[in-house]
Each structure stands twice: as structure tokens, then as C-alpha cells.
Amino acid sequence: MNDAATRKLVLSHLWVAFLAFAVACVLGEYQVLERSGFITALDSPSVYFASVSTHGVLMAFVLTTFFIMGFGYTIATTTLKQPLWNKPLAWLGFWVALVGVVLAAIPLLSGNASVLYTFYPPIVAHVAFYLGATLLVVGSWVWCAIMLVMFLQWKKAHVGEPVPLAMFATTMNALLWLWTSAGVAVEVLFQLIPWSLGWIDTIDPGLARTLFAWTLHPIVYFWLIPAYIAFYVFVPKQAGGYLFSDEMARLAFIVLAVFALPIGFHHLYMDPEQAKGWKLLHAIGTFVVALPTLVTGFTVIASLEIAGRLRGGKGLFGWILSLPWTNTMVLSVILSLLMLIFGGFGGVVNASYAMNAMVHNTAWVPGHFHLIFAGTTIIMYFAVAYYLWPILTKKPLVSNSMALLQLWTWFIGMSVLTTPWHVLGLLGQPRRISTVVYNNLLTLAWKPYEFMMIFGGLILLGSACLFVYVLAKTQFNTSSETCTDELEFAEPIHAVTSLPEWLNHFTLWNKVIAVLMAISFGYPILQFFFMDTTGSSPWGF
Amino acid sequence: MTEEERKLILESPPIGTFALMSAVIGGMVIAWLFLYYGVFLPRG
Numbered sequence: 001m002n003d004a005a006t007r008k009l010v011l012s013h014l015w016v017a018f019l020a021f022a023v024a025c026v027l028g029e030y031q032v033l034e035r036s037g038f039i040t041a042l043d044s045p046s047v048y049f050a051s052v053s054t055h056g057v058l059m060a061f062v063l064t065t066f067f068i069m070g071f072g073y074t075i076a077t078t079t080l081k082q083p084l085w086n087k088p089l090a091w092l093g094f095w096v097a098l099v100g101v102v103l104a105a106i107p108l109l110s111g112n113a114s115v116l117y118t119f120y121p122p123i124v125a126h127v128a129f130y131l132g133a134t135l136l137v138v139g140s141w142v143w144c145a146i147m148l149v150m151f152l153q154w155k156k157a158h159v160g161e162p163v164p165l166a167m168f169a170t171t172m173n174a175l176l177w178l179w180t181s182a183g184v185a186v187e188v189l190f191q192l193i194p195w196s197l198g199w200i201d202t203i204d205p206g207l208a209r210t211l212f213a214w215t216l217h218p219i220v221y222f223w224l225i226p227a228y229i230a231f232y233v234f235v236p237k238q239a240g241g242y243l244f245s246d247e248m249a250r251l252a253f254i255v256l257a258v259f260a261l262p263i264g265f266h267h268l269y270m271d272p273e274q275a276k277g278w279k280l281l282h283a284i285g286t287f288v289v290a291l292p293t294l295v296t297g298f299t300v301i302a303s304l305e306i307a308g309r310l311r312g313g314k315g316l317f318g319w320i321l322s323l324p325w326t327n328t329m330v331l332s333v334i335l336s337l338l339m340l341i342f343g344g345f346g347g348v349v350n351a352s353y354a355m356n357a358m359v360h361n362t363a364w365v366p367g368h369f370h371l372i373f374a375g376t377t378i379i380m381y382f383a384v385a386y387y388l389w390p391i392l393t394k395k396p397l398v399s400n401s402m403a404l405l406q407l408w409t410w411f412i413g414m415s416v417l418t419t420p421w422h423v424l425g426l427l428g429q430p431r432r433i434s435t436v437v438y439n440n441l442l443t444l445a446w447k448p449y450e451f452m453m454i455f456g457g458l459i460l461l462g463s464a465c466l467f468v469y470v471l472a473k474t475q476f477n478t479s480s481e482t483c484t485d486e487l488e489f490a491e492p493i494h495a496v497t498s499l500p501e502w503l504n505h506f507t508l509w510n511k512v513i514a515v516l517m518a519i520s521f522g523y524p525i526l527q528f529f530f531m532d533t534t535g536s537s538p539w540g541f
Numbered sequence: 542m543t544e545e546e547r548k549l550i551l552e553s554p555p556i557g558t559f560a561l562m563s564a565v566i567g568g569m570v571i572a573w574l575f576l577y578y579g580v581f582l583p584r585g
């Protein structure tokens with residue numbers, strides 16, 4: 001990756017992502033402290049909910065979107081071996097998204113967008129929040145367009161050749177994001193912005209929640225797919241082995257993208273606006289989407305096993321110890337998979353139609369999504385950053401041991417934070433509370449877990465600071481030592497020379513997604529236009 | 542490592558992975574059943 005202009009573009013995206021992440025970590029620690037009630041001076045519901053909203057926006061929307069855009073540009077230019085298509089457009093996308101973040105930050109930090117970073121009426125934010133979020137999404141659509149154009153240009157110039165796996169998955173993610181963001185875009189443009197501007201008096205929250213459910217689950221896969229890309233294309237090579245199967249990886253990405261979309265109603269199991277049959281349909285789809293995760297787990301572990309055995313590992317599990325644990329990418333994937341096992345189990349419980357009632361709206365839910373998102377996914381973002389930084393800055397990583405310490409502390413901190421969070425959920429603590437004002441045996445039993453969470457948050461905050469320090473120290477290191485490393489992609493055991501078109505293009509899958517979305521969301525959305533639900537018309541007019 | 546040993550590793554089924562995945566899936570099923578029958582149902 002020798003193009004300085006592209007490297008600058010990528011670094012700009014990644015710095016926005018990681019600075020947002022660092023700020024969000026500070027807010028996260030404040031939140032566990034405030035919620036515990038141990039420091040009464042911190043008690044303030046208004047500050048707490050402003051903080052939760054800002055923390056969520058920074059982590060779930062800013063960190064992810066900017067990271068995915070920067071990572072995508074890296075993948076496109078290196079795997080396709082062609083310059084970035086339309087750099088000015090890419091910069092336009094960056095600035096539009098960044099202006100959106102700043103615009104949204106003003107109401108967030110002033111307490112006028114304390115809507116918990118979701119888009120659920122009747123809580124409403126200042127219009128600047130919705131306009132800012134819209135600009136962020138529009139900026140990301142620019143990235144999607146660039147990925148799709150580069151993919152199609154390459155396909156046209158290389159007829160019959162397999163698209164490199166990393167680019168296949170990245171473009172699949174761009175396509176997934178276009179589908180994913182459509183739901184919330186419609187909600188924001190036709191319901192929330194007119195409502196927050198006072199143009200309409202009332203909107204149908206049932207429709208709003210249904211539209212947000214369209215977005216709410218696949219967005220998680222939009223965040224997760226870059227981690228899976230690193231699993232498949234970087235980890236085997238870094239471990240000293242081969243990718244177990246290129247075709248299996250493509251199939252996993254396809255099933256992820258196709259089945260991540262029509263399943264959002266598992267977020268609405270307790271909602272009255274959708275019938276139970278639709279919820280059951282979405283519940284079944286939710287279990288289908290667990291399959292590509294299992295396939296990914298299998299393929300990545302098999303790739304690691306090959307690497308371990310090539311490094312001299314023997315026996316059923318002896319290869320695990322032979323892996324290069326001091327390689328940041330390898331360590332990250334091991335820790336990520338460990339968190340995926342527990343986080344994935346939590347997800348299965350959430351998705352279980354009946355058992356969901358036990359954990360619905362309890363502390364279990366944020367415990368689950370922190371383990372999957374901030375654990376499994378973000379630790380791979382760290383790994384990618386440590387891998388890319390020397391290539392992007394042309395300077396060697398300032399300290400591998402500091403990076404390893406950071407990864408271990410993130411894993412330990414996340415375990416210490418999320419384990420009591422899950423337990424609190426099972427003990428009945430609701431989520432979305434700023435404080436516990438009751439003083440009975442039930443809430444007193446929560447205290448030790450609250451204390452553990454503060455400790456976990458502190459470890460995570462320290463780890464986050466170390467992460468940013470390592471990146472900054474590497475980039476701004478005045479040493480004359482230069483790094484000439486290039487991005488290395490894993491080779492599959494069996495080289496892929498040709499592929500059926502359904503494993504090498506999206507035309508078919510785009511149609512399949514359209515049909516599945518029409519089936520699973522068609523009637524559930526249209527019903528709001530046929531029946532009088534709450535007295536308010538769907539769009540409020 | 543000889544070329545033959547290397548080839549053998551690349552062509553052998555990943556038995557360690559099968560064992561690990563079986564343990565993980567089995568553990569998940571047991572944990573799910575525990576939560577369902579041990580926690581969820583007793584709560585009525």
C-alpha cells in the first residue's frame with residue numbers, strides 16, 4: 001500500500017473511529033460508577049442518560065462506521081491492486097459523515113438527544129441529532145458506492161476470475177449496509193425529523209419500532225463482518241498456516257448477509273404491534289443466522305489447527321500451545337472466539353422466543369451486546385489496527401508487548417464487566433436505569449456485582465488509553481526506523497482458480513434478500529396503513 | 542519438517558477442531574437446558 005494519499009484517507013477514518021472510541025470509554029466508566037450509586041455526587045439522571053446516548057452513538061455508530069470505511073478502502077486497494085476509485089468522492093463521504101457526527105454531538109452533549117442512541121419514539125431528540133445521524137449514514141453510503149463500483153470494475157476487467165475473498169466480503173458488507181440502513185432512514189426521514197421539527201403532531205410508534213427492527217439486527221453484522229474478514233484473511237497467515245476453505249468463507253458471508261436482514265423482530269418479542277406468527281418467523285431466521293457463525297468458528301479454528309500443527313504441535317489439542325500467542329492478530333482471534341462463545345450463548349437465549357421473557361429489558365441485554373460487540377468485534381478492530389498501523393504509517397509498531405498487554409487487559413476487563421452484568425439481568429435488574437433508589441434485599445444483592453462492573457470498566461478504560469497511546473506513539477515516533485511491510489493475505493489450502501457465479505457475485509443474493517425482506521417485512525409494515533392502531537396515522541399526517 | 546509431513550498435516554481432517562466445536566456446542570446445549578429448566582420454568 002504505497003499510495004500516500006490513500007494511506008492518509010484511511011488513517012483519517014481510523015483516527016476518527018478510535019478517538020470516538022476513547023471518549024466513549026471514559027463515558028462508559030462514568031456510567032457504571034453513576035449507576036452503582038457508590039458516589040452520590042455523581043447522581044444525575046439527566047447527565048447519565050446524555051452520557052449513555054453519547055457513549056452508544058460514539059461506539060455503535062461513529063467507531064464502527066469510520067473503521068469499516070477506512071478498512072474497506074484498505075481492502076479494496078490492496079486486494080484488487082488498483083487505485084481507489086474517485087478519491088475526492090471518498091473524502092466527501094468522510095467529511096459529510098464527520099459533519100454529521102459534530103452536528104449530532106451538539107444535542108447529545110447538551111442533553112437534548114438523550115434517546116439512548118436508539119430511534120424509538122415516543123422519546124424524541126432535537127432535530128440536529130437526527131440530521132447528524134442522517135449525514136453520517138449518507139457518508140457511509142458514499143463508501144458503499146465506491147466499494148460496489150470498484151468491485152464491478154474489477155469483475156469487468158477480470159472475467160471469470162474469483163474476486164479476492166476479502167473484497168468479496170467487504171462488498172457484501174456494503175450491500176448489507178445499504179439494505180440495513182434503509183429501515184432507519186425511512187423512519188428518520190418520514191417520521192422522526194418531521195415530528196422533531198413540529199411539522200406533525202403525532203406518529204405511530206409501532207411503525208417506527210418496526211422500521212428500526214429492520215435495521216437493528218443486521219447493523220450488528222455490518223459491525224461484525226470486518227472482524228470476520230480479519231478472521232479469514234489475516235489470521236491464518238499470521239498464525240503460519242493456511243485458510244481451511246475459501247469457499248466455506250464465502251458461503252458464510254453470503255448466509256450472514258442474507259439472513260441477518262429478515263430477522264429483526266426478535267427485538268420486538270414483547271411488542272404488541274406485531275403478531276406472534278411474524279415474530280416466530282423472525283425467530284427461526286435468527287437461529288439460521290447462527291449457522292454462519294458456527295461455520296466461521298469451525299473454519300477459523302481449523303485454520304489455526306493447521307498452523308499449530310505446521311509449527312510442531314501434536315495431539316488433539318497440543319497445537320493450541322504451538323500457536324504464536326505473541327502475535328497480536330493470533331492472540332486477538334483466540335480471545336475474540338472465547339468471547340464469541342459466551343456472547344453467542346447469550347444471543348441464543350435472547351433469541352429463544354419464550355425464554356426471552358426472562359431477560360427482556362434486563363441488564364442481561366447490555367451485558368450480552370457488550371460481550372459480542374465490545375468484546376468479540378472490537379478486539380478484532382484492535383488487531384487490525386495493530387496490523388495496519390506499521391503499513392499505513394511506514395513505522396514499526398512501537399511496542400508489541402504493550403499491544404499484547406492491551407489485548408489481554410481488554411479481554412480481562414470485558415469479562416469482569418459483562419459477567420456480573422449478565423448475572424444482574426438474571427437477578428432482575430432492569431436495563432436503562434440511571435440509579436437504584438430502592439433499598440431492599442433484592443437491590444442490595446446487586447451491589448457486589450455493581451462493584452465488580454466498576455472494576456471491569458476501569459480495566460477497560462486503562463486498556464483503551466493504552467491502545468490509543470500505542471497507535472499515537474507509533475505514528476508520531478521520531479525514530480528514523482522505517483517499516484516496509486505489506487498487507488499479507490492468507491492462502492487457502494486448495495487454491496481457488498474458478499468459482500460458480502453465485503459464490504463470486506451478488507446479483508442472485510440481492511434478489512434473494514429482496515424476496516425475503518418482502519416476505520418478512522412487507523405485511524408487517526403495510527398493516528399500519530390498513531388499520532387504525534392508535535389514532536395516529538403512520539406518518540403522522 | 543519434511544514435505545511429506547507437511548502434506549499429511551494439510552490433508553488430514555482437523556480433529557482437534559471437531560473436538561473443540563463439539564465441546565462448545567455441547568456446552569451451549571447443556572447451558573441452554575439448564576437456563577430453561579433450571580431458571581426460566583421454575584420462575585413460572
